[in-house]
Structure formats: C-alpha cells, structure tokens
Amino acid sequence: MKKLSAITMVLLVGIFGINTACSDDDWEDRIRYSTGVKLLENPVYKKECGxxxxxxHPGLLPAASWQKLMAGLEDHFDDNAELDKELAQQITQFLLDNSADKSDYRRSRHFRNMARExxxxxxxxxxxxxxxHDEIPARLxxxxxxxxxFSHCNACHKKAEQASFREHDIFIPGYGKWDD
Ligand code: HEC
Ligand code: HEC
Known part of the structure; x- marks a missing residue:
C-alpha cells in the first residue's frame, strides 16, 4: 500500500511537473495560432512604432498595406512619424517579411484574403x-x-500586445465582457 502510493506520488508529480513546466507557452501559442497573429520580438520596431x-503586429496587415504606410510616414494620420532612411528600411523589411501574406496564422489569413480589392x-x-466589429455600438x-x-486594439483586447485576440480576453471598458 505504502509502496503503491509512493509510486503514484512520483507519477503525479512527474505528470503535473512536466505539464506546468512547458504547457503554458504551448497553450498560448495554440490560442494565438487560431485566434491571433504571430508574436514577434523586435525592440527597434517597438521603440519606433510603439x-x-x-x-x-506585422501579421495584421498585408504587405502592400505596410509598403504604402511606410512610404508616407511624414504624413501619418495627421502626425509626423518620419524615420531616418536606414531605420525606415529596416522596419519596412521586418514588416514585409512577416506581413499577413507571409503568415499561416488563421487571423492573418482572414486579414489578407478579404483585402484584395x-x-x-x-x-x-x-x-x-x-x-x-460591425455590431459594436459607437457609444462603446x-x-x-x-x-x-478602434485603432486602440489593446483598450478592449486584453492580450492584444501578446498578439492574441480571442473572445475570452475581450473586455470593453465601461461595458464588460463581450458575449455575442
Ligand atoms: C507620432 C505618433 C505616431 C508614431 C511615432 C507612429 N504612429 Fe501610427 N498612428 C498614429 C496615429 C495618430 C494614428 C491614428 C490613430 C487613430 O485613428 O485613432 C496611427 C495609426 C496607425 C495605423 C492604423 C491603425 C488602424 O486604425 O488600423 C498603423 C497600421 C500604424 N499607425 C502604424 C505605425 C507604424 C508602422 C509606425 C512606425 C513606423 C507608427 N505607426 C508610428 C500615430 C503615430
Ligand atoms: C471597442 C473594443 C474593441 C477594439 C478597440 C478592438 N476590438 Fe477587436 N473585437 C472586439 C469585439 C467585441 C470582438 C468580438 C466580435 C464578435 O465576435 O461579435 C472583436 C473581435 C476581433 C477579432 C476576431 C477574434 C475572434 O477570434 O473571433 C480580431 C482578430 C480582432 N477583434 C482584432 C482587433 C484589432 C487588430 C484591433 C485594433 C486594430 C481591434 N480588434 C480593436 C472589440 C474591439
């Protein structure tokens, strides 16, 4: 009896130990794959464009959109977001390499496939x-x-910065959780 429970203990610790050690990241990645876009670390991009x-995230726009946006930074939605040439080139390359066209994440596929016109x-x-987003009333x-x-994705999508947009993580300020 004693021996059996010791073995059971070891097994349980083993199973749960391994699970908690690696499943969190895997789980987040899987959620991102189906309800978000690819998460990429780029400190230069974050500093200049964040x-x-x-x-x-680059996977939110098709390449042609990034190209056009980066070509007009001096008049960026009534702001001046101009960068020196080398920096602009470096960031443009990063965006094009990882645009929605290049990603097989499910939301990237939607963003690009419906953007042909x-x-x-x-x-x-x-x-x-x-x-x-067409069912969300303007007052919210x-x-x-x-x-x-709507440009402030992270005001409602609590995990937008982590590239995850699943419904479970939507919370509209002053309204609450979104149930459709
Ligand atoms: C000086 C401030 C500023 C900087 C720096 C800046 N932006 Fe913006 N950006 C804005 C403003 C303002 C808007 C419009 C937001 C709105 O309509 O509420 C915007 C909007 C955008 C949008 C469209 C969001 C939407 O509505 O779908 C994209 C994409 C974007 N910026 C990308 C970039 C990139 C890439 C960079 C870096 C090269 C950058 N921005 C740097 C101010 C800035
Ligand atoms: C006012 C709050 C709000 C803002 C701001 C907002 N969203 Fe959303 N978003 C929602 C709600 C609510 C839904 C769910 C709509 C539904 O399914 O009825 C949603 C759905 C989505 C979905 C689909 C998620 C899924 O798996 O079904 C994506 C992707 C998304 N938003 C991306 C964005 C991005 C990118 C931005 C910023 C450019 C943004 N959202 C800004 C509220 C917001």
Missing part, C-alpha cells in the same frame, strides 16, 4: 476587421473615453 499606439493602410479598414468606441477609436 510610442503613440501599440506596435501593431484595394490597398488600405488601416487595419480597421480591412473588410475582415469591419466584419468582426468613439463615445467611450477609455477607448476613443
């Missing part, structure tokens, strides 16, 4: 984005001081 808003430089103007977005506009 000051005024969250550094939008014309080149927009806003994620929020992509047909797939509009399709996913433009009429909501804690959100202001």
């Amino acid at each position: 000051d005024c808003h969250m550094a939008y 014309k080149v927009v430089i806003r994620i929020t103007e992509l047909p797939y984005f509009i399709h996913e 977005v433009s009429g909501n001081k804690e959100v202001n506009s």
Whole structure:
C-alpha cells in the first residue's frame, strides 16, 4: 500500500511537473495560432512604432498595406512619424517579411484574403476587421473615453500586445465582457 502510493506520488508529480513546466507557452501559442497573429520580438520596431499606439503586429496587415504606410510616414494620420532612411528600411523589411501574406496564422489569413480589392493602410479598414466589429455600438468606441477609436486594439483586447485576440480576453471598458 505504502509502496503503491509512493509510486503514484512520483507519477503525479512527474505528470503535473512536466505539464506546468512547458504547457503554458504551448497553450498560448495554440490560442494565438487560431485566434491571433504571430508574436514577434523586435525592440527597434517597438521603440519606433510603439510610442503613440501599440506596435501593431506585422501579421495584421498585408504587405502592400505596410509598403504604402511606410512610404508616407511624414504624413501619418495627421502626425509626423518620419524615420531616418536606414531605420525606415529596416522596419519596412521586418514588416514585409512577416506581413499577413507571409503568415499561416488563421487571423492573418482572414486579414489578407478579404483585402484584395484595394490597398488600405488601416487595419480597421480591412473588410475582415469591419466584419468582426460591425455590431459594436459607437457609444462603446468613439463615445467611450477609455477607448476613443478602434485603432486602440489593446483598450478592449486584453492580450492584444501578446498578439492574441480571442473572445475570452475581450473586455470593453465601461461595458464588460463581450458575449455575442
Ligand atoms: C507620432 C505618433 C505616431 C508614431 C511615432 C507612429 N504612429 Fe501610427 N498612428 C498614429 C496615429 C495618430 C494614428 C491614428 C490613430 C487613430 O485613428 O485613432 C496611427 C495609426 C496607425 C495605423 C492604423 C491603425 C488602424 O486604425 O488600423 C498603423 C497600421 C500604424 N499607425 C502604424 C505605425 C507604424 C508602422 C509606425 C512606425 C513606423 C507608427 N505607426 C508610428 C500615430 C503615430
Ligand atoms: C471597442 C473594443 C474593441 C477594439 C478597440 C478592438 N476590438 Fe477587436 N473585437 C472586439 C469585439 C467585441 C470582438 C468580438 C466580435 C464578435 O465576435 O461579435 C472583436 C473581435 C476581433 C477579432 C476576431 C477574434 C475572434 O477570434 O473571433 C480580431 C482578430 C480582432 N477583434 C482584432 C482587433 C484589432 C487588430 C484591433 C485594433 C486594430 C481591434 N480588434 C480593436 C472589440 C474591439
């Protein structure tokens, strides 16, 4: 009896030990794969493009959109976001290499497949984005001081910075969890 429970203990510790050691990251990755986009670390990009808003993940826009956006930084939505040439080139390359066109993550596939008609430089103007957000009333977005506009993904998607957009992690300030 004593021997058996000792073995059981060792087995349990083994199973749970291994699980907690590696499953968290795997789990997050799997969620991202189906409800988000690829998470990439790029400190230069984060520094240059993550000051005024969250550094939008490259997998949220098709390559043609990134190209067009990066070619017009001096007039960037009424702001000046111009960078020196070398830096701009480096960031453009990073965005093109990892754009929605290059990713097989499910949300990237949606963003690119529904974007064939014309080149927009806003994620929020992509047909797939509009399709996913058209039931949210304006009072929760433009009429909501804690959100202001759809461009602030991380105001509602609590794991937007980690590239995860699943419904479970949506919380609209002043409204709460989203159940559709
Ligand atoms: C000086 C501030 C500033 C900097 C720096 C900046 N942006 Fe922006 N960006 C803005 C503003 C303002 C908007 C419009 C937000 C809104 O409409 O609420 C915007 C919007 C965007 C959007 C469209 C979001 C949407 O609505 O779908 C993208 C994409 C974007 N920026 C990418 C970048 C990239 C890439 C860089 C770095 C090269 C960058 N931004 C640097 C101010 C900035
Ligand atoms: C005002 C809050 C709000 C903002 C801001 C917002 N979203 Fe959402 N988003 C939602 C809600 C609510 C849903 C779920 C809609 C539904 O399924 O009915 C959603 C759904 C999504 C989905 C689909 C998720 C899934 O797996 O079904 C994606 C992807 C997404 N949003 C990306 C973005 C991105 C990228 C931005 C910023 C450019 C953004 N959202 C800004 C509220 C928001």
